[in-house]
Amino acid sequence: MANYDVTDLRERCEIIRNVVLLLALGALSSSHVRAQNAxxxxxxxxxxxxxxxxxxxxxxxxxxxxxxxxxxxxxxxxxxxxxxxxxxxxxxxxxxxxxxxxxxxxxxxxxxxxxxxxxxxxxxxxxGQFSGGRLVGLSIYVSLIDISYKEVRDDLQQKLGPPTQEGQTTYQNGLGAKFDFPWATWRDGKTFADLKQEEQDSVMVTIVDGEWQGKQKEEKRPSSLD
Incomplete structure (x- = not known):
């Protein structure tokens, strides 16, 4: 009959238990850490x-x-x-x-x-848009009475880097007057954003969790075999 070192077995079991506990704690706190770093x-x-x-x-x-x-x-x-x-x-x-x-x-x-x-x-x-108990989207209305479109855009650039795309959309009212309203999108990082001016005195900022949006698109993508 082989001789086993009981003390050594106990130490090994304790190490395994601690590793499992650390992995569990890491999984629970990962979303919290992500929110802190975002x-x-x-x-x-x-x-x-x-x-x-x-x-x-x-x-x-x-x-x-x-x-x-x-x-x-x-x-x-x-x-x-x-x-x-x-x-x-x-x-x-x-x-x-x-x-x-x-x-x-x-x-x-x-x-x-x-x-x-x-x-x-x-x-x-x-x-706020929520999925799985976590914030995955945010819509922010910004009045342009005390701030300009450029200032909002520059604030977003400071947080997310240069826009992926920028442009203008032309609107025409019932009297025939035309208005060129700017827009910008960010799609290069973990956080996506859309900035749109749709009225003379306000803009809408939409923030979306890029990872969550990517998973949503994957789930909706039709199977090639269906």
């Missing part, structure tokens, strides 16, 4: 959680008399639907608002359902 836009980074998104939005509410919903608010309302009326009064929502329905939707986004946190439903200023 460029930020209005305080947001691709990969952040619904809770993080709402906390950042709460600093600059869309309507001064109300604040964006929090997960804690919604957990309380969903757990006790009878508290909805008091919650609406405290948070500044109209009596006819379906706060319970909105809260149920928000908790589903937190738990991984794909969808949007929008100004219309949740009182936020910027629209």
């Amino acid at each position: 460029p930020t836009f209005k305080g947001h980074a691709m990969g952040e959680t619904v809770a993080d998104f709402l906390a950042i939005e709460a600093r600059h509410p869309l309507i001064k008399s109300s604040v964006p919903l929090t997960l804690a608010d919604c957990e309380a309302v969903v757990a006790d639907p009878k508290s909805e009326k008091k919650a609406k009064s405290r948070l500044g929502y109209a009596r006819e608002t379906d706060l319970l329905g909105r809260c149920q939707r928000l908790l589903k986004l937190r738990d991984g359902q794909d969808g949007y946190v929008s100004p219309e439903l949740f009182g936020v200023t910027n629209t």
